[in-house]
Amino acid sequence: MSDHRPRLGITMGDPSGIGCEISVKAYEEARDVADIIVVGDADVMRKAMQICDVDFAVNAIDAVSEARFEASVLDVLDVDNVDSTNHDWGDLRKEYGKASLEYVEHAIDFASDGDIDGIVTAPINKQSTQMAGSDHAGHTGLLAERTGVMTYSMMLIEENLRVTHVSTHVPLREACDLVTTENVLDTIYVTQDGLRDLGFEDPTIAVAGLNPHASDGGLLGDEDLEEIVPAVERAQKEGIDVEGPKSPDTVYVQAARGNYDCVVSMYHDEGHIPIKLLGFGKEGEVSGVNMTVGLPIVRTSVDHGTAFDIAGEGIASPRSMIDAIEVAVMAVRNR
Template identity: 60%
Template sequence: MTDSQPIIGVTMGDPAGIGPEVIVKAYRRFLDSGRPIVIGDGDVLAAATEVCESDLRVKRVETVTDARFGSGAIPVVDLDNVGRLVRGEVREEYGNASLEYIERAIELAQAGEINGITTAPINKQATKLAGSTYAGHTGMLADRTDTSEYAMMLIESELRVTHVSTHVPLVEACQQVTTSSVLSTIRLTADALADLGDQDPTVGVAGLNPHASDGGLLGDTEATEIEPAVEQAREAGIDAVGPESPDTVYVRAAQGEFDCVVSMYHDQGHIPIKMLGFNSGQAVSGVNVTIGLPIIRTSVDHGTAFDIAGEGLASEQSLLDAFDVAVEMAHARTT
């Protein structure tokens, strides 16, 4: 670890979930690539060190400049916003705490005090109880950074996917497949791939209908909306290909034909990612990147896992991968 390595703010997520534990488990390996500082509650993080039987200490700091990055102690910007901790429970207090961690991380990133954000999982029921109208991190991040065009990219092993729409009912997702929305997602995807070191990517674009409408036999969205978007992207210099049949395009991408696949809706992109990312019933990796933001944000691709919180069983691999992607993007933006 050197002083030239990016500083990544790691938000603790829902205090009652596995976020604190996976941070403790991952911390020393974070130091291989970057300088991690936790934004959370110091007492909750200290309790997680006991759960994980770790010899790490928790070092509370008021500012990022106060932090010292070493293998013996985890620096944490301590918001001290959790009273009594009961793991595995949905509570308004915990939802509010997790939102405050994100708010502080955004402030630090916008001020240039940290080079990126990696988020542990929040619980949407808890944040709703706390009064949040957001379905997750993404909308909140976009609003706080005044970002109008953004998308979700998921990374798992050799497969990367982005989405035209995410957390909306399927009937609404189909309505959101327009030339402008597909073109925006293709452009955001190409820019994000450049941040990940690929300056000349090939972007596969999935169709909406089975077999990408099979020449118009199974719908016309491909011809009226998706094909024009692909053509305009190619005119802008992006190597976009499609619309391709959704039942084969992900296999082709995983085999190296495409650097990323633009998916038309949530499950179309999530299902192949989840299939790759689950092993023996537990998520072992997977990274969620919010693309299009002026700040870097990556996240785990799993939830709070309340059923195993406090048992020290959760895998830290997804968090490690998310942190490494944030570091990689931070390096790309500063070179």
């Protein structure tokens, strides 16, 4: 791993959510490990600074080349797409959904052009972005589409537990249909690449089953034998250290104890629930990191939402944002 000091772009997230304030708070702790630029609205970031009672100023810029990267200054690439005279916290608005998507699109372009080394995203609100006309359920599909990637996955990280997903934001009936040998194998591939970004030279991967007890020898369904087993066997023949399908009710405990570096989950809740049991169990804080694996650019994110109910109060924990910045730094250096 190199000692390169990464240049990261933090997207502000929904202007009405907690993304602004957690970005401010995280900057206070993370400015020593990376050069940070917030991609967002400078006026809203100034409001967030007042809420958080910080002692540094906003440097509104129009290009990455104008950033100062000084400890007492937060560089904000000002997209200037929020009416500050009519701005409120905790509001579900079409214009806020549109604004948050624009921050992500700008950051992707900066990363693709090499102006920044990676992206760290604050939360957007799926209802707001759909009101604005987005077809994507969140960041991940937009990132993949804009970078021209077909095979990718969401990797969630909490302490020793890491999980990736064959599918995420789709109905459960559809998720079962997406458990195919090809999809499972593709997820194993991008999981291995993502783990290498995190510094695992020879990662160990477990693949969770779809059905209870991984179908229990065919007693509880045939998807595990017909779709997952062939994917695992093909990956093993290619030299990947992977096992499965493993019973979903025990494999996450085994991984959290260090027996595996990552678990490939078959659908959203199968992977999210164990991660959030760990990350949401800490009083007063929400931790955990979401990293998109399979992209040509580094992207990490917080593992929580916009929290409209507490936005603007200055009480949101920056723990997940700080963790996301640290993971992005690690991934940039390993690449």
